[in-house]
Amino acid sequence: MNRTLVVARKEAKELLGSKGTLFLGLGFALFFPIIRILAIIKGYSEFGVEDSTVATSLDGSIFFLSAALGLLITYISTSQIFLLEKRDAVIETLMCTPVNLRQIWLGKVLGITVFAYLLSLLTALVILVISSILSGSLLLPTVAILVHILLVVPTLIAAFAGLMGFVQFRLGMRENTILNFVIFLPFFAALYAIGFQATFTISWTQVGILFAISVLLLAVTAYITKGLSKERIVTTIP
Numbered sequence: 411m412n413r414t415l416v417v418a419r420k421e422a423k424e425l426l427g428s429k430g431t432l433f434l435g436l437g438f439a440l441f442f443p444i445i446r447i448l449a450i451i452k453g454y455s456e457f458g459v460e461d462s463t464v465a466t467s468l469d470g471s472i473f474f475l476s477a478a479l480g481l482l483i484t485y486i487s488t489s490q491i492f493l494l495e496k497r498d499a500v501i502e503t504l505m506c507t508p509v510n511l512r513q514i515w516l517g518k519v520l521g522i523t524v525f526a527y528l529l530s531l532l533t534a535l536v537i538l539v540i541s542s543i544l545s546g547s548l549l550l551p552t553v554a555i556l557v558h559i560l561l562v563v564p565t566l567i568a569a570f571a572g573l574m575g576f577v578q579f580r581l582g583m584r585e586n587t588i589l590n591f592v593i594f595l596p597f598f599a600a601l602y603a604i605g606f607q608a609t610f611t612i613s614w615t616q617v618g619i620l621f622a623i624s625v626l627l628l629a630v631t632a633y634i635t636k637g638l639s640k641e642r643i644v645t646t647i648p
Contacts, residue, residue: 413509417517418524421491425525431490435483439529442479443536446471447544468541469555472534473612476559477620480530480567487522488571492578493586499647511638515575522571527564534559554617562621569628576635582646 425431447468495501504514534551542549551559578586 414513414517414520417504417509417514418520421518421521422524425487425490425521428490431486434486435525435529436532438479438482439532440536443471443475443533444540446475447537447540468537468549469552469612472537472551472555473558473616475537476530476534476563477566479533480526480563481570483526483529484522484567484571485574487525488574488578491518491522492575493583496578496643496647497583501643502647505640505643511640511643512635515572515579515635515638518575519568519571522575523564523568526567526571530563530567531559552612554612554614558612558617558620562617562624565621565628566624569624569631572628572631572635576631576638579638579643580646 495504501514505511509517538549538551577589581589
């Protein structure tokens with residue numbers, strides 16, 4: 411476990427020290443929630459909607475944007491941590507150390523999860539602070555949304571990071587490029603469409619379903635990583 415944590419610290423420091431990745435992540439974490447909150451406050455101030463409806467929209471925004479932006483930042487981070495290290499043959503050096511392949515995978519996943527989750531927390535905080543300032547009253551998330559932020563989001567990020575890392579280890583550079591193109595555009599479109607239409611009440615059922623999906627995905631990914639092999643990775647390095 412200590413070796414895994416060493417890898418995790420290395421990857422987290424690399425992501426936090428990468429100005430391009432950090433600024434891009436901060437840009438996403440600030441831009442989308444600010445635009446969303448301004449739209450909510452402006453729309454409801456014009457039409458005189460009750461504060462309860464505003465709170466419902468804020469809960470929906472936090473639910474979708476904290477998860478969606480966390481996944482988007484995770485996607486960007488896995489490309490740097492897994493794919494670029496594979497392209498530059500850094501992974502070969504790591505595989506020559508006493509750390510086994512699953513420890514390398516898990517350490518990278520933990521490092522990415524810490525980085526992406528911090529930015530997800532920032533997204534939720536920005537939504538709450540700006541909405542409270544503009545509305546002139548303190549707006550707080552429901553308990554279900556709070557559980558979503560503290561428990562579901564990091565689990566979902568870890569599951570997605572683990573799956574993307576496994577795929578990028580297994581596939582060649584050309585296949586990964588195609589996969590990235592196929593994933594990125596639909597995901598970005600879904601982020602815009604779903605996250606900006608979140609105006610309905612978020613229940614414990616929705617939080618529970620997303621958590622169950624995250625745990626299942628994490629368990630399946632952890633299981634299939636048993637099939638990772640150094641030979642397979644080496645043969646897919648350009």
